[in-house]
Amino acid sequence: MSKIVSVTGNHSASWAARTAIPAVIAAYPITPQTTIVEKIAEFVENGDLKSEYVRVESEHSAMAACIGASALGLRTFTATSSHGLALMHEMLHWAGRARLPVVMPVVNRSLGPPWNIWVDHTDTMSQRDTGWIQFYASNNQEVYDTVLMLFRLCEDPKVLLPGMVALDAYILSHTFTSIEVYDYEEIIDFLPTYEAGHWKLNPKDPMAIGNIAGPEYYYELSYAVHEGFEAARKMIPKVEADFKKHFGRAHGGFIDTYQCDDAEVIFIALGTMGEEAQLAVEELRNEGIRAGSARIRVFRPFPAEQIQTLAQKAKAFVVVDRSLSYGHLGGVVTEIRSALYRSGQTIPVQGVIAGLGGRDVRHTDIKKLIQLGFDVADKGEAMPDIFYGLKR
Amino acid sequence: MVAIKELPRDEYIELGHAACAGCGATIAIRHALKALGGNTILTVPACCMSVIQGLFPKNALHLPVLNTAFETAGAAASGIAAGLKFMGKDKDINVMAWAGDGGTYDIGIQALSGAAERKTNFIYTCYNNESYGNTGQQRSGATPYGAFSTTTPIIGKQEHRKPMARIMAEHGIPYTASISAAYPRLVFETYSKAKDIVGTRFIEIHAMCPTGWRCATWDSVKFGKLAVETGVWIMWEKEGEEWRFLGRSKQIAEGKVQRKPVMDYLKPQGRFRTLIKDSKKVKEFERGIEREWDILKQKVSC
Numbered sequence: 001m002s003k004i005v006s007v008t009g010n011h012s013a014s015w016a017a018r019t020a021i022p023a024v025i026a027a028y029p030i031t032p033q034t035t036i037v038e039k040i041a042e043f044v045e046n047g048d049l050k051s052e053y054v055r056v057e058s059e060h061s062a063m064a065a066c067i068g069a070s071a072l073g074l075r076t077f078t079a080t081s082s083h084g085l086a087l088m089h090e091m092l093h094w095a096g097r098a099r100l101p102v103v104m105p106v107v108n109r110s111l112g113p114p115w116n117i118w119v120d121h122t123d124t125m126s127q128r129d130t131g132w133i134q135f136y137a138s139n140n141q142e143v144y145d146t147v148l149m150l151f152r153l154c155e156d157p158k159v160l161l162p163g164m165v166a167l168d169a170y171i172l173s174h175t176f177t178s179i180e181v182y183d184y185e186e187i188i189d190f191l192p193t194y195e196a197g198h199w200k201l202n203p204k205d206p207m208a209i210g211n212i213a214g215p216e217y218y219y220e221l222s223y224a225v226h227e228g229f230e231a232a233r234k235m236i237p238k239v240e241a242d243f244k245k246h247f248g249r250a251h252g253g254f255i256d257t258y259q260c261d262d263a264e265v266i267f268i269a270l271g272t273m274g275e276e277a278q279l280a281v282e283e284l285r286n287e288g289i290r291a292g293s294a295r296i297r298v299f300r301p302f303p304a305e306q307i308q309t310l311a312q313k314a315k316a317f318v319v320v321d322r323s324l325s326y327g328h329l330g331g332v333v334t335e336i337r338s339a340l341y342r343s344g345q346t347i348p349v350q351g352v353i354a355g356l357g358g359r360d361v362r363h364t365d366i367k368k369l370i371q372l373g374f375d376v377a378d379k380g381e382a383m384p385d386i387f388y389g390l391k392r
Numbered sequence: 393m394v395a396i397k398e399l400p401r402d403e404y405i406e407l408g409h410a411a412c413a414g415c416g417a418t419i420a421i422r423h424a425l426k427a428l429g430g431n432t433i434l435t436v437p438a439c440c441m442s443v444i445q446g447l448f449p450k451n452a453l454h455l456p457v458l459n460t461a462f463e464t465a466g467a468a469a470s471g472i473a474a475g476l477k478f479m480g481k482d483k484d485i486n487v488m489a490w491a492g493d494g495g496t497y498d499i500g501i502q503a504l505s506g507a508a509e510r511k512t513n514f515i516y517t518c519y520n521n522e523s524y525g526n527t528g529q530q531r532s533g534a535t536p537y538g539a540f541s542t543t544t545p546i547i548g549k550q551e552h553r554k555p556m557a558r559i560m561a562e563h564g565i566p567y568t569a570s571i572s573a574a575y576p577r578l579v580f581e582t583y584s585k586a587k588d589i590v591g592t593r594f595i596e597i598h599a600m601c602p603t604g605w606r607c608a609t610w611d612s613v614k615f616g617k618l619a620v621e622t623g624v625w626i627m628w629e630k631e632g633e634e635w636r637f638l639g640r641s642k643q644i645a646e647g648k649v650q651r652k653p654v655m656d657y658l659k660p661q662g663r664f665r666t667l668i669k670d671s672k673k674v675k676e677f678e679r680g681i682e683r684e685w686d687i688l689k690q691k692v693s694c
Contacts, residue, residue: 023474023475023478023479024471024474024475024478026471051478052474052475052477052478054470054471054474054510055510056467056470056506057502057503057505057506057509058502058503058506060463060464060467060503061464061466061467061470061502061503061506062467064460064461064464064467064468064470064471064503065467065468065470065471065474066471067458067460067464067468067471068435068458068460068467068468068469068470068471068472068473068474068475069471069472069474069475069478070471071458071471071472072472072475072476072479074475074478074479076471076475090461091461091464094460094461201433201456201457201458201472202456203430203431203432203433203455203456203485206453206454206455206456206457207451207456207457208445208448208451208453208456208457208458208459209457209458209459210458210459210460211442211445211446211447211448211451211457211459212442212443212446212447212448213447213448213449214447214448217448217449
């Protein structure tokens with residue numbers, strides 16, 4: 001029977017693995033991810049979870065092991081963060097291009113030097129071109145639910161892509177809240193056993209994955225990955241609707257909007273900052289200020305159309321990136337401007353960099369940034385991108 | 393020793409593969425797979441075999457193959473082995489990683505060592521052609537002392553190779569072997585034995601490479617044999633706790649045949665052209681060989 005457990009964001013991910021019963025789980029420690037795989041080890045050793053648990057010797061090997069297991073046509077899972085994700089980079093491409101639906105929570109943490117273990121989105125932003133579906137969660141229940149949704153989505157024969165759900169270090173990873181969890185029997189209608197079809201290593205029907213393909217094939221194989229993402233774009237609303245039908249919850253589809261219908265300024269961010277913004281919006285609304293919040297939940301496939309729709313009514317966007325592409329801007333604002341340029345929409349989009357390396361961004365800060373958005377809306381033009389809270 | 397006419401007729405590497413003429417690795421995989429049979433899953437990291445198997449959408453290997461990144465053979469095989477265990481098929485299906493010396497001695501040693509330490513149930517083959525053959529003969533940890541490579545182009549390699557098979561044997565794995573592709577019947581027998589052992593099995597095959605060794609393609613097997621006959625390459629196995637010399641190396645160790653002069657092996661190969669001009673360097677080359685014999689003789693007599 002479903003039950004309520006009081007868990008951290010990390011343990012929400014562990015519970016999701018326990019519910020989905022992956023055949024193979026690869027485990028390697030890294031702060032602040034470690035407690036995900038520790039909890040799973042407990043589930044496996046006390047007999048609650050019948051997965052093969054492989055204690056690999058690096059994150060690179062974790063992903064390689066997941067690729068090996070997934071290539072057999074089996075459900076696979078691992079988890080990582082920061083430098084671990086960076087080390088995996090090569091194998092992220094390998095999983096994406098080999099069309100292997102590995103599912104992986106990533107605890108968003110900064111990259112060194114200096115060593116810093118706090119929240120920052122640089123790790124996952126650096127992986128956006130690897131062929132992985134990317135979700136960003138904003139609370140513990142969403143972490144749990146998104147892992148289950150990702151298995152369903154990624155294992156769909158039209159999609160067949162790996163997927164990651166990102167959760168903010170400490171703000172989610174080590175913070176307890178109550179969530180509802182299930183046994184596998186309760187979710188089997190939503191998430192049936194993974195059947196890989198013909199695309200697997202099978203001595204009875206041998207085939208090679210990944211041998212050399214020249215220029216006459218490579219482009220088409222790349223396009224096939226892109227088609228997988230377009231299929232995922234169509235599937236995501238269906239998967240979430242079906243999840244809601246079964247479990248009574250949804251988390252906003254591609255973009256979790258709050259008070260956006262009549263908002264003049266919309267604040268856009270990923271992860272917990274997107275949820276924190278709802279509090280800021282609520283307070284501003286109490287003051288009669290027409291603010292809205294749009295938390296981007298799915299970053300790949302990127303919800304360009306949804307962004308264009310939001311821009312139809314609003315007068316300005318304020319977009320906060322918790323990462324920085326040195327020498328340019330944040331990744332999120334770049335994508336948003338690109339989407340609007342394509343549709344010929346010219347509302348000002350104010351770019352903001354904030355919260356790097358765990359620097360706190362409170363709802364009071366978000367209120368200030370939204371108010372800045374009203375100035376921008378009045379001028380009809382964005383200021384140069386802002387490094388908010390930077391000490392000089 | 394199995395007679396050639398008794399070897400299984402089944403072929404798992406088909407005609408039309410893309411190996412160079414005289415390739416030792418291809419002789420090796422042909423006979424290894426005859427022993428393992430069709431119920432085998434291969435994983436191949438970047439190496440000559442990535443090319444030898446042929447171009448998409450065709451493949452000369454008549455087995456399921458997971459091509460994987462350079463440093464990951466041990467890890468990818470770990471995932472396959474774990475998956476088969478989950479499916480309850482780990483006893484029926486062989487898992488074999490087939491990697492070159494660069495992918496084993498150098499970039500892949502971490503994943504291999506980890507897999508061995510975890511007692512992963514698979515066979516790891518290192519076919520050792522003594523350089524990064526696929527990228528055009530760069531120096532690897534397996535390149536012999538003094539040998540030319542494209543990254544030691546003028547003075548030759550200044551260091552001895554790693555004792556890779558001994559390093560693996562010291563992991564305490566149930567089976568380790570060091571053999572040569574010049575003896576295909578021994579290749580077959582080694583894999584026939586390894587097939588029935590559970591746990592990590594490491595087999596290193598000295599694999600002739602006329603392209604890299606700068607010798608005639610038709611002399612490939614001759615040079616493979618000369619490496620053993622001169623004692624430069626030593627064939628041995630460790631089964632459980634027991635170390636044994638194999639084949640010609642056994643005869644040499646027991647004093648039944650004399651080792652041929654090392655120069656017989658070095659002189660005709662273009663890659664040793666600089667080495668053989670310097671008698672001090674030849675002595676250093678020989679010192680490295682003697683050291684390995686001394687260590688292995690101690691292991692065998694223990």
